[in-house]
Amino acid sequence: MKEFETLYNAYRPLLFSIAYRMLGSVTDAEDIVHDIFMQMERFDTNQMTDPKAYLTKMTTNRCLNFIKSARMRREIYTGPWLPEPQIKRSDQPLEKVVTDETVSYAFLVLLEQLSPVERTVFVLRETLEYDYSEIAGLIEKSEVNCRKIFSRAKRKLKDEASVRSENTERVDFLAKAFIHASTTGNFEEFISLLSEDVVLVSDGGGKVISALNPIVNKERVSAFLKGISAKGSFIGEIYPVIVNGQIGILQLKENRPSKVICFGLDSLQKDIRRIFMITNPDKLTHITAPL
Structure with a gap:
């Protein structure tokens, strides 16, 4: 038990x-990790020469199998599909918010462009800094093949978003501008x-009313x-929170999460190029309110 x-x-x-x-x-990741450790509890850990x-x-392996079935379900998903956000409190100074281990939400959205194997290699190499030799052993492909897969994935993403959250002070300002706009109804400053070429993506999953297609350009947004x-x-109540390592917005209605909003910046890290609005209640159940 101690070893476990x-x-x-x-x-x-x-x-x-x-x-x-x-x-x-978040919920599927937690379920997979829980199941793995439930299995390990019945396993003789002394047989493992390299536990990591x-x-x-x-x-x-479990994630690859899960992705295959998940992609089939997403073919009949109502409207755009967005990842579940990771939410933390924002009641501490920005410089003390630890973002080193967090992938930005905008980047997580981009990863959806990759095939399951490309995503696996890219996640292990780019975000967790695994060696190609380690990745080759994990997915049972040659090291040369893994390098090619990584290069292909890199080309697909075209460096459109940073892996880590950047310019947190600017995002903090933008989030506060949105909170002011949404509470007063005056959106002019935020729109500026x-x-x-801003794009707003709203994910209601058919559970709540939302835009069924991405909304493109400043005027339409x-x-x-x-x-x-x-x-x-x-x-309702609107709070600044940490969404995947940078400031975002959580809306509560009757003390329950009803909406998470976060942003992706342009190449100059100045203006908002992406707005992500997660309203599907199934993707908010892991959020404890009030934070």
Whole structure:
């Protein structure tokens, strides 16, 4: 039992990081890691010569199998699919917020462009800094093949978003501007902070009313935000929170999470190029309110 607790404490954070980045789901990642350790509880840990490699391989294999079935479900998903956000409190100074281990939400969205194997290699190499030799052993491909897969994944993403959250002070300012706009109904200042080619993606999953297609360009995004505001979409309590390592917004209604909003910046890290609005209640159940 002591050996099991040691394994759990040592490797659970790593396994969760891998699973969450591969799946984009907090709840599914937690379930997979839980199941792995439930299995390990009945396993003789003394037989493992390299626990980290063994557990990582178990996690990646389970995630790869899960992704295949998840992609079939997403073909009939209502509207755009967005990852589940990781939420933390924002009641501490920004410089004290630890973002080193957190992949930005905008980058997590981009990972959806990759095939399951590309995503596995990219996550292990780019975000967790595994050696190609380690990755080759985990996914049972040659080291040369893994390098090619990584290069292909890199080309697909085209460096459109940073792996880590950047310019946190600017994002803090933008989030506060949105909070002011949503509570007063005056969106003019916030709209001025959008890039001309801004895209707003709303994920309601067919459970709540949301835009069924991404809303493209500044004028249309402005009209959409003003329209849903006039209909009472932002009525409730609105708080700044940490969403995947940078400031975002949590809305509560009747003390329950109803909306998470976060942003992706343009290449100059100045204006908002992406707005992500997660309203599917199934993707907010892991958030404890009030934070």
